[in-house]
Amino acid sequence: MAVRMVFPNYAVEEIARSTAFYEALGFTRNPDFSDETTSCMTVSDEVAIMLLERDRFDGFLVGDQQRAPRGSLENLLAMLLGSREEVDAFGAAGAAAGGTLSKPVEENEWGMYGGQLTDPDGHIIDFFHMEGPPA
Template structure:
């Protein structure tokens, strides 16, 4: 399994945003400062309020300042319709399209969504190559 960890200002706001995208909160790994958001059976995003996130850092490690890029999550979706719905759900929940939904090279259709804390999700659908 993969668990990307995101530092967030308010775990409630962040949780609501990711629930609006269709992710499910796993209460077994969540509390008042942390939400484990299941993307699928292999990936869960850990939303950690700043102080909680900082508990995982050692020595001179520091969390990225707001406005600096710390990671980019790429999410393959099952259809063009899912891409459109994902973008609409994300913007309705307080995110913004940082790259519009459009056709791109390699036969991909997708966009880029930035969550309320500045984390970026590239979301796209790619047709299977012709046999």
């Protein structure tokens, strides 16, 4: 089995606000898989984040499944970036677009340089660069 693409799905309050936030990070909206309640945000050829207004997101749940209440951590998206400069630019763009640097950009003990960004809906993105594997 080979996974060809990965689509993290995020429940969001306002599709326009969330779309603008992810566009500010440099991702592009794929109009073929987007509508007034959904934005497919292309991250790379293998990854696209699906932003779904809460009611639309809930439509994918089955049985007695429920979306986690706001403020609960459902997942943590980690993104390896190409350089320290890209890390700095990513953090600045996210903060300027309405996100929060929930962890400042800094060097850590594993040889990674990065930070943590929380989007306007509370989803967390760990973003970092590393020169090589941890020692």
